[in-house]
Amino acid sequence: MADRGADRGEDSPYPVTVLTIDQATYDAIVTHAKRDHPVEACGIVAGPEGSDRPERFIEMVNAAGSPTFYEYDSTDLLELYKEMDQRDEEPVVIYHSHTATEAYPSVTDIKLAGEPGAHYVLVSTREHGNNDGPVEFRSYRIVDGVVTEEEVSVVPTLQKSEL
Amino acid sequence: MAIEVRIPTILRTYTDGEKAVTADGASLGALIDSLEADHPGIKERLIENGDLRRFINIYVNDEDVRFMGGLEAELSDGDQVVVLPAVAGGAA
Numbered sequence: 001m002a003d004r005g006a007d008r009g010e011d012s013p014y015p016v017t018v019l020t021i022d023q024a025t026y027d028a029i030v031t032h033a034k035r036d037h038p039v040e041a042c043g044i045v046a047g048p049e050g051s052d053r054p055e056r057f058i059e060m061v062n063a064a065g066s067p068t069f070y071e072y073d074s075t076d077l078l079e080l081y082k083e084m085d086q087r088d089e090e091p092v093v094i095y096h097s098h099t100a101t102e103a104y105p106s107v108t109d110i111k112l113a114g115e116p117g118a119h120y121v122l123v124s125t126r127e128h129g130n131n132d133g134p135v136e137f138r139s140y141r142i143v144d145g146v147v148t149e150e151e152v153s154v155v156p157t158l159q160k161s162e163l
Numbered sequence: 164m165a166i167e168v169r170i171p172t173i174l175r176t177y178t179d180g181e182k183a184v185t186a187d188g189a190s191l192g193a194l195i196d197s198l199e200a201d202h203p204g205i206k207e208r209l210i211e212n213g214d215l216r217r218f219i220n221i222y223v224n225d226e227d228v229r230f231m232g233g234l235e236a237e238l239s240d241g242d243q244v245v246v247l248p249a250v251a252g253g254a255a
Binding site: 006018026040042044060064065066067068069070071072074075077090094096098099100101105106108109113115117138 | 229
């Protein structure tokens with residue numbers, strides 16, 4: 001297991017990928033992060049099961065209300081998962097912000113990552129806070145404690161799935 | 164007694180990929196022992212030092228078991244149990 005990072009993508013059921021996200025959803029995540037700064041913002045982008053398409057942007061309340069920690073309220077969490085289940089969706093993107101540190105998963109983020117199929121997006125608002133200006137926006141897979149950064153491709157709109 | 168337990172993605176390695184399994188028990192603690200008997204290893208992912216893990220949420224009929232006595236929560240035939248890992252993290 002020690003060299004797990006070295007063979008990433010070969011044995012993992014979740015190979016190294018690209019996060020493809022549309023501009024409106026990207027902007028919505030950034031706007032949420034800036035608005036909630038200095039508290040960590042969190043949310044999810046759901047998509048059809050197995051599609052890897054982040055289609056439905058859902059802001060979540062940070063029940064911890066903290067600049068260094070986030071957690072979905074347990075009732076909100078259940079409602080969210082029931083709703084995704086009914087719509088045959090899954091969490092495609094799970095995002096949160098870091099407000100004083102870089103957009104890289106912390107030890108806590110890695111330990112608590114519970115969705116091996118999701119893209120974990122981190123936004124850092126440390127530079128401009130609530131104000132305009134660029135943010136760090138990075139995406140990772142977190143599987144069994146192994147973090148793999150992936151490319152983020154922002155597209156004008158997601159192409160329709162080919163049926 | 165048959166109780167349906169919804170299993171989150173990250174624990175489906177213990178249930179051969181099944182999203183829901185059946186277990187039984189008059190309390191949540193007994194239900195988890197029943198789960199463990201059929202799916203060895205799963206208990207350790209739910210319980211730590213004799214209590215529910217801090218970042219695992221379990222609901223009985225949509226209510227968080229933390230408000231129902233935790234592992235002591237009573238169960239009845241036909242109850243639905245949902246297990247969800249917390250979505251949590253942060254810079255700390």
